[in-house]
Amino acid sequence: DVKVTQSSRYLVKRTGEKVFLECVQDMDHENMFWYRQDPGLGLRLIYFSYDVKMKEKGDIPEGYSVSREKKERFSLILESASTNQTSMYLCASSYGLAGIHPYNEQFFGPGTRLTVL
Amino acid sequence: AQSVTQLDSHVSVSEGTPVLLRCNYSSSYSPSLFWYVQHPNKGLQLLLKYTSAATLVKGINGFEAEFKKSETSFHLTKPSAHMSDAAEYFCVVSDQGNKLTFGGGTRVLVKP
Numbered sequence: 001d002v003k004v005t006q007s008s009r010y011l012v013k014r015t016g017e018k019v020f021l022e023c024v025q026d027m028d029h030e031n032m033f034w035y036r037q038d039p040g041l042g043l044r045l046i047y048f049s050y051d052v053k054m055k056e057k058g059d060i061p062e063g064y065s066v067s068r069e070k071k072e073r074f075s076l077i078l079e080s081a082s083t084n085q086t087s088m089y090l091c092a093s094s095y096g097l098a099g100i101h102p103y104n105e106q107f108f109g110p111g112t113r114l115t116v117l
Numbered sequence: 118a119q120s121v122t123q124l125d126s127h128v129s130v131s132e133g134t135p136v137l138l139r140c141n142y143s144s145s146y147s148p149s150l151f152w153y154v155q156h157p158n159k160g161l162q163l164l165l166k167y168t169s170a171a172t173l174v175k176g177i178n179g180f181e182a183e184f185k186k187s188e189t190s191f192h193l194t195k196p197s198a199h200m201s202d203a204a205e206y207f208c209v210v211s212d213q214g215n216k217l218t219f220g221g222g223t224r225v226l227v228k229p
Contacts, residue, residue, distance in 0.1 A: 004160070035219075040126060040221050040222070041221055042121075042123075042207055042219035042220050042221045042222050043161075043207070043217075043219040044219070045216065045217075048216070058216075090160065090161070092161075105151070105163055105166060106217060108153075108160040108161040108162075109160050110158075110159060110160040111160055
């Protein structure tokens, strides 16, 4: 089974702190994604990565950065946490190019609920 | 550009009765469409997916969905609800390779 793990289930941080959220997948997937989930808004894409050291902005990248130094690990960084970044953060991974694996199914981790005070 | 609208934010059904979750999409290309389910405090799990094969798609746990291009809809149904179906459901579209666009979610309550 594909497994996507996230380093913390719950996290509480203070405004202005630097926050690292870690995600690891064990299926050698090329693609990895970070989303935030807010009530009524569904999931919104923050950043994604097609390969090691590659990153692309999603729909809401402001206030976030990412790092992918190894294929299995994708980190989300909040440089200076703010209260409006309180949310559920979900990591996902999928196989690579649509032409090879056209179904684009993403496999999700359990999420990290971040509270910024 | 692609978008998804889930027409109901909450649906309440009695156990043993049918479930209908409505989804409309907008896409510039031939889309792939998915339904995911999220149980409380859990990650998202794929229920089913449409990828331009049969328009009626069967998924796990007795769910199915029908792709209707003329109506740009992909509604999810189940003939008989079970208590374990209480969860949040997301309709998802993809027409740009690996990127997914999620609907706002429908929370399902199942009454005994």
